[in-house]
Amino acid sequence: MGAVPLLEITPMSLLEVKNLSVHFPVGRAGLGRTRQFVRAVDGVSFGIEAGETLGLAGESGCGKSTLGRAIARLIEPTAGTVLFEGQDLGKLKGPALREQRRHLQIIFQDPYGSLNPRMSIEDSVGEALDIHGLTENGSARRKRISDLLKSVGLDPACAQRYPHEFSGGQRQRIGIARALAVQPRLIICDEPVSALDVSVQAQVINLLQDLQQQHGIAYLFIAHDLAVVKHISRRVMVMYLGKIVEIADAASLVGSPRHPYTRALISAVPVLDRQSNQQRLLLPGEAPSPMHPPAGCPFHPRCADAQPRCQTEPPLLRALPCGHTVSCHLSQ
Amino acid sequence: MPLLEISHLKLDFVSGTYGARALDDVSLTVEAGETVCLVGESGCGKSITALSIARLLPEPPAQYGGGRILLDGCDILNASKRELVRIRGGVASYVFQDPATALNPVIPVGKQIRESLRLHRPEQATQREVIRLLKLVGIAAPESRAGSYPFQMSGGMQQRVMIAMALASQPKLLIADEPTTALDVTTQAQILDLLRELKDRLGMSMLLITHNLGIVAGIADRVAVMYAGQIVELSPARELLEAPRHPYTRALLASVPKLSGNGHRLAAIPGAVPKAGDFPAGCRFAPRCARARRECSESIPSLLEIEPKRWVRCPYWK
Numbered sequence: 001m002g003a004v005p006l007l008e009i010t011p012m013s014l015l016e017v018k019n020l021s022v023h024f025p026v027g028r029a030g031l032g033r034t035r036q037f038v039r040a041v042d043g044v045s046f047g048i049e050a051g052e053t054l055g056l057a058g059e060s061g062c063g064k065s066t067l068g069r070a071i072a073r074l075i076e077p078t079a080g081t082v083l084f085e086g087q088d089l090g091k092l093k094g095p096a097l098r099e100q101r102r103h104l105q106i107i108f109q110d111p112y113g114s115l116n117p118r119m120s121i122e123d124s125v126g127e128a129l130d131i132h133g134l135t136e137n138g139s140a141r142r143k144r145i146s147d148l149l150k151s152v153g154l155d156p157a158c159a160q161r162y163p164h165e166f167s168g169g170q171r172q173r174i175g176i177a178r179a180l181a182v183q184p185r186l187i188i189c190d191e192p193v194s195a196l197d198v199s200v201q202a203q204v205i206n207l208l209q210d211l212q213q214q215h216g217i218a219y220l221f222i223a224h225d226l227a228v229v230k231h232i233s234r235r236v237m238v239m240y241l242g243k244i245v246e247i248a249d250a251a252s253l254v255g256s257p258r259h260p261y262t263r264a265l266i267s268a269v270p271v272l273d274r275q276s277n278q279q280r281l282l283l284p285g286e287a288p289s290p291m292h293p294p295a296g297c298p299f300h301p302r303c304a305d306a307q308p309r310c311q312t313e314p315p316l317l318r319a320l321p322c323g324h325t326v327s328c329h330l331s332q
Numbered sequence: 333m334p335l336l337e338i339s340h341l342k343l344d345f346v347s348g349t350y351g352a353r354a355l356d357d358v359s360l361t362v363e364a365g366e367t368v369c370l371v372g373e374s375g376c377g378k379s380i381t382a383l384s385i386a387r388l389l390p391e392p393p394a395q396y397g398g399g400r401i402l403l404d405g406c407d408i409l410n411a412s413k414r415e416l417v418r419i420r421g422g423v424a425s426y427v428f429q430d431p432a433t434a435l436n437p438v439i440p441v442g443k444q445i446r447e448s449l450r451l452h453r454p455e456q457a458t459q460r461e462v463i464r465l466l467k468l469v470g471i472a473a474p475e476s477r478a479g480s481y482p483f484q485m486s487g488g489m490q491q492r493v494m495i496a497m498a499l500a501s502q503p504k505l506l507i508a509d510e511p512t513t514a515l516d517v518t519t520q521a522q523i524l525d526l527l528r529e530l531k532d533r534l535g536m537s538m539l540l541i542t543h544n545l546g547i548v549a550g551i552a553d554r555v556a557v558m559y560a561g562q563i564v565e566l567s568p569a570r571e572l573l574e575a576p577r578h579p580y581t582r583a584l585l586a587s588v589p590k591l592s593g594n595g596h597r598l599a600a601i602p603g604a605v606p607k608a609g610d611f612p613a614g615c616r617f618a619p620r621c622a623r624a625r626r627e628c629s630e631s632i633p634s635l636l637e638i639e640p641k642r643w644v645r646c647p648y649w650k
Contacts, residue, residue, distance in 0.1 A: 025403055059517065059518060059519075060516055087423065088421050102451075149531045167604045167605075169604055170604070173358040182465075197373040197374055197543070197605055198373055198584060198588060199373060199583065199584060199601040199605065199620075200604060200605075201486075201587070202587035202588075202598040202599065202600035202601070203601075203602070205598055205600075206591070206597060206598055206600050209597070224516065224517065225517075225589075226517070226591060227588070227589045227590055227593070228589050230591060230593070231589035231590075231593055231598070232589075238612060250595075250597075254591055263516065264518060265518060266591065267521075268518045268521035269517055269546065269591055270418045270520070270521070270524070270544060270546030270547045270549065271546055271549060271590070271591060271592070272379070272545060272546055272549050272585070272590065273572055281524060282518075282521060282525065283518045283521075283522075286486050286488060286519065
């Protein structure tokens with residue numbers, strides 16, 4: 001009898017995304033025209049461990065927000081699976097889906113648009129409690145809301161006020177309190193600080209980090225500002241045209257990027273000390289439309305190192321010995 | 333004589349009996365060929381300072397309460413309508429933050445550039461000059477692009493068109509109000525390079541308004557930091573970034589995450605930026621300042637020259 005092959009045992013990830021794709025149809029089919037699709041997210045796979053922060057960086061239109069929403073099924077994915085705590089979110093329905101989704105919350109970019117202007121802060125935060133039936137009676141509800149507001153650094157006496165009475169940073173705190181209300185295990189933060197002033201941005205970043213330490217929440221932190229992403233994340237993932245081009249430890253990704261796009265992205269970030277601004281790699285042109293992605297490697301038309309092979313053969317994500325996972329034929 | 337000299341400018345926004353002081357004692361110069369950055373957070377008054385230079389703010393509600401703006405020898409606050417028309421575009425041109433709203437959506441971009449030419453250089457309002465300008469700002473295939481509508485262009489290209497339009501009048505001063513804030517970081521790098529290169533090639537001066545301190549490092553000769561309607565620090569760019577003196581500038585620099593950072597907790601500034609009409613008495617930064625003393629909220633500190641060319645609005649900067 002042969003030896004039974006040992007299954008590789010890995011601790012189950014909190015979130016596992018496998019081959020996730022979101023394609024949006026564009027225009028109309030018929031009369032000899034085939035329907036076109038925008039491949040907003042195209043075959044994306046990654047995992048998030050409990051309590052960690054995974055950063056997701058990329059330029060506008062690369063699909064990072066769509067990916068965030070597709071994970072929570074706010075947008076129905078076209079293909080692929082999302083396993084959250086081992087459960088396939090795509091197969092759940094009704095109350096079971098709602099129960100699972102309780103542990104997966106989203107904070108949005110625009111603190112002006114994401115709060116209902118006609119609901120008091122208490123009702124905005126309390127709505128989540130009501131939906132999931134988390135408090136037994138009125139006084140317990142008030143107590144919980146007051147605790148939540150305190151934990152995000154707001155005065156509980158403000159509970160009866162309305163969103164317009166708060167500044168941008170305070171509104172973002174309210175958004176965070178609302179997400180925290182249901183004790184999530186993962187929060188998808190979609191550009192949570194990019195609408196905020198520089199001096200307030202740091203407050204919200206610190207708050208998110210404190211809450212992670214206290215409650216062990218994992219974050220998928222989506223932002224276009226690489227410095228912010230690097231600061232808050234343990235690992236960082238870079239997207240281009242709907243695909244992941246590189247995943248690595250935050251410091252290593254910024255310090256020695258392997259994918260040519262990551263390199264260009266990092267060198268484009270304006271830095272404070274002029275000396276370290278040695279060689280700027282200016283990317284020619286602009287990202288192509290995700291409706292007509294180039295054949296082969298999606299980055300090849302703008303890549304300085306592109307080889308003939310890059311024009312025809314799409315690169316696969318592969319792990320390099322240095323610990324980076326990169327989709328580039330040329331990275332060693 | 334500097335190309336632009338703003339001295340002790342005061343600006344209020346008045347509505348009925350309610351008035352709010354938005355700019356207080358703003359003094360700033362831009363020399364010929366110089367790039368000055370105006371840095372600050374939302375509501376600090378950097379954009380209205382810029383708009384005041386060509387008197388583009390509607391009056392009322394805006395009301396100038398004192399001070400002087402001298403642009404290319406013209407006293408802007410006492411200028412006639414005719415002089416202002418000559419100044420606008422002719423001496424100072426603007427590039428705004430959001431090219432998608434600044435461009436007319438129903439007119440091809442070439443025609444919009446030609447409109448600017450017709451106003452300022454009528455003898456050269458030709459298709460050839462339009463194409464030369466589009467080429468100057470780095471638009472590929474300018475002959476065909478001149479016929480495009482704004483919606484057919486990406487944000488970066490639209491901003492290039494805006495710059496071409498601003499340059500059509502051959503201004504002495506280019507005022508760029510957050511020209512790259514709406515753009516992606518790789519496009520931002522392209523536009524900043526373009527601005528830097530054009531400024532040198534055409535011998536213009538530039539006043540660049542931004543909230544991003546990283547941009548300052550790459551482009552500015554001098555920097556003015558604004559907070560709550562006042563300039564709190566004015567200094568050559570490198571000195572300011574290497575050794576900020578005003579507590580606000582220091583706190584701002586410390587609160588920005590850096591690519592080269594080590595992940596230590598950010599030094600956040602407590603509280604929020606005050607709004608016009610709601611500025612605290614005394615030093616306006618005092619309520620958020622870690623080094624504030626009792627005297628700080630009693631009288632407004634004045635802008636003092638602490639070293640040659642370095643001005644700071646804080647008596648306790650040491």
